[in-house]
Amino acid sequence: xxxxxxxxxxxxxxxxxxxxxxxxxxxxxxxxxxxxxxxxxxxxxxxxxxxxxxxxxxxxxxxxxxxxxxxxxxxxxxxxxxxxxxxxxxxxxxxxxxxxxxxxxxxxxxxxxxxxxxxxxxxxxxxxxxxxxxxxxxxxxxxxxxxx
Amino acid sequence: xxxxxxxxxxxxxxxxxxxxxxxxxxxxxxxxxxxxxxxxxxxxxxxxxxxxxxxxxxxxxxxxxxxxxxxxxxxxxxxxxxxxxxxxxxxxxxxxxxxxxxxxxxxxxxxxxxxxxxxxxxxxxxxxxxxxxxxxxxxxxxxxxxxxxxxxxxxxxxxxxxxxxxxxxxxxxxxxxxxxxxxxxxxxxxxxxxxxxxxxxxxxxxxxxxxxxxxxxxxxxxxxxxxxxxxxxxxxxxxxxxxxxxxxxxxxxxxxxxxxxxxxxxxxxxxxxxxxxxxxxxxxxxxxxxxxxxxxxxxxxxxxxxxxxxxxxxxxxxxxxxxxxxxxxxxxxxxxxxxxxxxxxxxxxxxxxxxxxxxxxxxxxxxxxxxxxxxxxxxxxxxxxxxxxxxxxxxxxxxxxxxxxxxxxxxxxxxxxxxxxxxxxxxxxxxxxxxxxxxxxxxxxxxxxxxxxxxxxxxxxxxxxxxxxxxxxxxxxxxxxxxxxxxxxxxxxxxxxxxxxx
Numbered sequence: 285x286x287x288x289x290x291x292x293x294x295x296x297x298x299x300x301x302x303x304x305x306x307x308x309x310x311x312x313x314x315x316x317x318x319x320x321x322x323x324x325x326x327x328x329x330x331x332x333x334x335x336x337x338x339x340x341x342x343x344x345x346x347x348x349x350x351x352x353x354x355x356x357x358x359x360x361x362x363x364x365x366x367x368x369x370x371x372x373x374x375x376x377x378x379x380x381x382x383x384x385x386x387x388x389x390x391x392x393x394x395x396x397x398x399x400x401x402x403x404x405x406x407x408x409x410x411x412x413x414x415x416x417x418x419x420x421x422x423x424x425x426x427x428x429x430x431x432x
Numbered sequence: 433x434x435x436x437x438x439x440x441x442x443x444x445x446x447x448x449x450x451x452x453x454x455x456x457x458x459x460x461x462x463x464x465x466x467x468x469x470x471x472x473x474x475x476x477x478x479x480x481x482x483x484x485x486x487x488x489x490x491x492x493x494x495x496x497x498x499x500x501x502x503x504x505x506x507x508x509x510x511x512x513x514x515x516x517x518x519x520x521x522x523x524x525x526x527x528x529x530x531x532x533x534x535x536x537x538x539x540x541x542x543x544x545x546x547x548x549x550x551x552x553x554x555x556x557x558x559x560x561x562x563x564x565x566x567x568x569x570x571x572x573x574x575x576x577x578x579x580x581x582x583x584x585x586x587x588x589x590x591x592x593x594x595x596x597x598x599x600x601x602x603x604x605x606x607x608x609x610x611x612x613x614x615x616x617x618x619x620x621x622x623x624x625x626x627x628x629x630x631x632x633x634x635x636x637x638x639x640x641x642x643x644x645x646x647x648x649x650x651x652x653x654x655x656x657x658x659x660x661x662x663x664x665x666x667x668x669x670x671x672x673x674x675x676x677x678x679x680x681x682x683x684x685x686x687x688x689x690x691x692x693x694x695x696x697x698x699x700x701x702x703x704x705x706x707x708x709x710x711x712x713x714x715x716x717x718x719x720x721x722x723x724x725x726x727x728x729x730x731x732x733x734x735x736x737x738x739x740x741x742x743x744x745x746x747x748x749x750x751x752x753x754x755x756x757x758x759x760x761x762x763x764x765x766x767x768x769x770x771x772x773x774x775x776x777x778x779x780x781x782x783x784x785x786x787x788x789x790x791x792x793x794x795x796x797x798x799x800x801x802x803x804x805x806x807x808x809x810x811x812x813x814x815x816x817x818x819x820x821x822x823x824x825x826x827x828x829x830x831x832x833x834x835x836x837x838x839x840x841x842x843x844x845x846x847x848x849x850x851x852x853x854x855x856x857x858x859x860x861x862x863x864x865x866x867x868x869x870x871x872x873x874x875x876x877x878x879x880x881x882x883x884x885x886x887x888x889x890x891x892x893x894x895x896x897x898x899x900x901x902x903x904x905x906x907x908x909x910x911x912x913x914x915x916x917x918x919x920x921x922x923x924x925x926x927x928x929x930x931x932x933x934x
Binding site: 293295303305309311317318319320321322323324328329330331332333334335336337338339341363364365366369370384387389390391393394395396418 | 600613617620621624668781782784785787789791792794815817818819842843844845846847848849851852854855858889890891892894895896897898899901902903
């Protein structure tokens, strides 16, 4: 998001620690709404009048990872922390878009991870029983360029 | 008065806190148990005594019957309150308590066993003259003649777990070719969640509304109802928003369903607090028995707020054998109550559970607002437990006012560090279908706008400005030159490919 200096808010900070601010912000010159901002590590969390935001400093890696072309993605990433309870494919399998790849149990609910596109399984990076975290790679599809 | 001198609460989270609060108000000493990840949890801080169960997984902690009964005996408790979930509907645990000389605050073990088995509980409903949704016998793993199993039900249909609850082990299946995979998956989920993998098929009613009746029965068999709760706003078959009275019932239907609920409880020889769940077909006005839950229900506060009774107190007095003088004529609900479940989940990424440390947790307050919470600021939200953090309840003299109070409370409820469904709740409550009261269990699925990413509001620019200021104030020079100081991620999940979800 491009930064516009006209958006620099008119803040009234009523309580501030080095990493925690709270107070009110003046909108449109006449409406005052509450906010809360916390800095934790490399992230800034802001709550403002019922809306919550998470900010991470811009870096080339972040910029790239947040806008990958989803359907052409080769790596199937774990969306949720949990335990792998079933793997439905093996290396070399041909899969169709929507086919079940991996089942993860998280907070007592099964999450079925399906293939985003047609393709071939190049690698399976997890085993049944593995505890996985969000962002971990589960399965890799052979890249589209190679299969052509 | 022969109420107990000490009660052990065999649960965690908001329900453990809520039960301890009532017991303390009754002058009863309280003991709780906790797992390693819960050592700093609010129920531990609140109770008079707290005992470590040792371990992190639910199997070695809140589901360990022996450890819990031993601790109850050792601390001198006379009774055990199981809350909901965990061991609350485990007839073996109920029996263990009774055999150890402890009072189990709930129904008898035979009743729990009867109602916990969906097949036997349906036979009980039939005996009580309560209508059922058409269903199949239990599926035998390996059984290939699925046409036979699904005949007389038709598609779409539901795959359900015999021992299930809370939507676990449940699937909607649209086509016969998807049935086998759904049966296998549901069987696996049920086996892992309940230790019982039996599943069966049931007619799926597309415009179904979920309406349940609260039952109270004393040890003499006097059975009354405390009116209904509507729980049709669901995601993945788990309730998100509940209200009472239901907008789906007129006085006549309400009366007939209430009588059916009482008949069901009497047919099961029910004692203590229980809930009879029904599906109401919004098109035909038919109602069908779903199940009877032999425990206190998550959404019991909305009943408490309208009938002005403390359900945990009544549960405790009934279990102690007190004559609570239940009388239907004295139950007169007042006004309207609403409950929103605050989940640690990302509503814009298929309600994926989220974890992390609750940097900020500032519950709202005000006229008609109640928060039943199981977490505190600074607490770690882990994957070990259900993702429900708290229940926000509003009461108002009418529906419009309770919705208004709820909206105000949700808007002044700062939570940072863990993604929650609060933005979703705010949008759902102002959706025309919810406002008009004409919604069914397909509300969330039918209105995909509720779960597609929020449009950028005026506030996002302001939030960006605040983030940049706190970032720079902290000894950091601006992370880059003016123009792009920080990158906005409305949700930490945004970089993940959503197309991998079903």
